[in-house]
Amino acid sequence: MAEAHQAVAFQFTVTPDGVDFRLSREALKHIYLSGINSWKKRLIRIKNGILRGVYPGSPTSWLVVVMATVGSSYCNVDISMGLVSRIQKCIPHGCSPYQTPQTKALLGMAIFSTGVWATGIFFFRQTLKLLLSYHGWMFEMHGQTSRVTRIWAMCVRLLSSRRPMLYSFQTSLPTLPVPSVSATIQRYLESVKPLLGDEEYYRMETLAKEFQNKTAPRLQKYLVLKSWWATNYVSDWWEEYVYLRGRGPLTVNSNYYVTDLVLLRPTEVQAARLGNVVHAMILYRRKLDREEIKPVMALGIVPMCSYQMERMFNTTRIPGKETDLLQHLGDSRHVAVYHKGRFFKVWLYEGSQLLKPRDLEMQFQRILDDPSPPQPGEEKLAALTAGGRVEWAEARQAFFSHGKNKAALDAIERAAFFVALDEESHCYDPEDEASFSLYGKALLHGNCCNRWFDKSFTVISFKNGQMGLNAEHAWADAPIIGHLWEFVLATDTLYLGYTETGHCLGKANPTLTPPQRLQWNVPEQCRVAIERSYQVAKALADDVELYCFQFLPFGKGLIKKCRTSPDAFVQIALQLAHFRDRGKFCLTYEASMTRMFREGRTETVRSCTCESSAFVRAMVEGNHMKADLQDLFQKASKKHQNMYRLAMTGAGIDRHLFCLYLVSKYLGVTSPFLAEVLEEPWRLSTSQTAQFQIRMFDPEQYPSHLAAGGGFGPVADDGYGVSYMIAGENTIFFHVSSKFSSSETNAQRFGNHIRQALMDIADLFQVPEAAH
DSSP states (O other): OOOOOOOOSEEEEEETTEEEEEEOHHHHHHHHHHHHHHHHHHHHHHHHHHHHHTTTOOHHHHHHHHHHHHHHHHTTOOTTTTHHHHHHHHSOSSOGGGOSHHHHHHHHHHHHHHHHHHHHHHHHHHHHHHHHTOOGGGGSOTTOOOHHHHHHHHHHHHHTOSOOOTTTTGGGSOOOOOOOHHHHHHHHHHHHGGGSOHHHHHHHHHHHHHIIIIIHHHHHHHHHHHHHHSSOTTHHHIIIIIIITOOSOSTTTTOEEEEOBSSOOSOSOHHHHHHHHHHHHHHHHHHHHTTOSOOOEETTTEEOOOGGGGGSSSEEEEOOSSOOEEEEOSOOOEEEEEETTEEEEEESEETTEEOOHHHHHHHHHHHHHOOOOOOTTTTTGGGGGTSOHHHHHHHHHHHSSSHHHHHHHHHHHTSSSEEEEOSSOOOOBTTBHHHHHHHHHHHHTTTSSSSOTTBSEEEEEOTTSOEEEEEOSSSOOHHHHHHHHHHHHHIIIIIIOBOTTSOBSSOOOTTSOOOEEOOOOOOHHHHHHHHHHHHHHHHHHHHEEEEEEEEOSOOHHHHGGGTSOHHHHHHHHHHHHHHHHHSSOOOEEEEEEOTTSTTOOEEEEEOOOHHHHHHHHHHHHOOSOHHHHHHHHHHHHHHHHHHHHHHHTTOOSHHHHHHHHHHHHHHTOOOHHHHHHHHOOOSEEEEEOOOOOSOSSOTTTOTTOOBOOEEOOOSSTTSEEEEEEEOTTSOEEEEEEEETTOSSOOHHHHHHHHHHHHHHHHHHTTOGGGGO
16 A cells, blocks of 8 residues: 555645745644544543542432431431531631621531531442452352341342442452461362372471461561552562563463354455454443443442453553563554554544444455555564564664654554454364364464564454454453453444445445555564564464364253353363373363452462362272262362352462562562472463353344354463363353473363263263263
């Protein structure tokens, strides 16, 4: 595409008579509209700040209190018990508005009413915070709700009955508690018992007890002090040390992917699908800015923390030599687009108006039709974000800190998000199972230079209209991006729609300024750095074996007939599959959320337990009665569910030990126990994908509106990464990853073991559909 002339507010030329300004009315109009739009946003934020700040109160409730105070005064009833009279005496004399006794009385009553109203809000908030600290409901059996829990639920509903905004509950959420050292040590030793022999377990127990009695009390004091001072004693350290200080490539190691609808293809027109999706994303961002999105609620009454959503858009991870930085901007009016080795800047607004899907389709089609070649060094430039972080930081400082390179890089880093227009076609074809895995690999790493891995997320558009996301992990966890994606997919297919020929609805505006081609000047030294990063990333990508499959015999509906939770069922099946695959148990990571606490992120559930290992051994031995196997399974399931609940309620193991380890490093204290714990490899890393966080449609009415979750790379070189989504009543999607370089792992082999394990456990409970 030829370089587009950008609109400017004015042009000028220097003449003998002075400077001649030529104003552009159209450009000034757009600037004026943009200013109006910015002020509207500021006013909305101010209004939302006030409404959020007084929740569960409201301006109306303040007016009611004032009217009640004034009314009682006219009835000669002093509900203030003399406080209004004292307030009146404190009002300065001589000021013209206060000269009459009636005015002073009204002002005194207004001040008193405001104080009562503010005190009431504070009391209600503290009461709600106290109520939300109760987690007994999580440990009660389904259908056996206690009287205490029923009363608690009524009180929570009463205090949160007024329609909340997205961040209304933030200050009412309890802080994450610091577990006692003795409880954490006890749970830790219990978790490693099935993994260690008697001698190894005795050695670890000795180390743990020595740590508990000698080193831990001092470290714990500092951690408790931090929990009093900070909003969350884990999250800031977790973000910095687990994510931002990691010096390895983000590709495969950190970033994860999210799939599109797999049983439905809304359109095969690439630019049209992308137009609808980008439009839906900006609609979501608008709702996010205005706090019009409802908070996610457990059981419909317990609010989850929403702070991670703040950095969803306009966010980029900036590389550093020692640690990275998350750069979040208040607003962005464009997206950065990559196609055939070229970068473009596409505006999302015309003046103050968001572009319609048809206009966005036209803009993306212009990029697809552009025949211009990449500039020297431009094609693989994004590989810098896929390689080592130190190398990228050095290259950024040396070659992208000034001139046109800095301007082009700013356009990418300041974009709302990144868009990749791929030339390949990918999708899930149920008749061709391998297509699912190829689709997943394309989303996970692409060709290593057509994704900007530093952006909060990259929207990936394939030639056949199929979509997907690649998300950076530091700013938020997968359920947050899943919330956005559910909204986008539902808005795209059910609300925006397409014409019969597959194009976006409406009529395009051909006078829109074409996409702007970003300009680079990439010297030879920089090209060498780009190629090095590309080779590092390509080696990582080529080493990943990804096996994705849809498990069709049964889903959540039939699992419930086994009288267990679907997650526990799958986790125990994974233990059985892993033992059959490797002949031994391993340290297993399952991610659970701690978002019932303010600024909570995740906690680890150690899924390999004594109970699950006992069940697995009995299954493998093959000489146990079915009733005995059922009993062992139920014990393993109850244990897993209890551990999951403990993790969600702040009584996990690993985040506490992680923070104690960091405190020990700050204090210069050496702990052999903590060093050994933090070095233990997670050879089976698992995660369940959340779904139906937004009820925009009835899944029974639209059964084909089904996404397949997403996946990630293996955490250990000789381990597996398993992501799964229990997609409704009748199917489960799995994404299994491993490395070709390991002779001990094979993703497809493990996937087949998972299939068989699910079937074998279902057979124990004589689930008839499992026989198919």
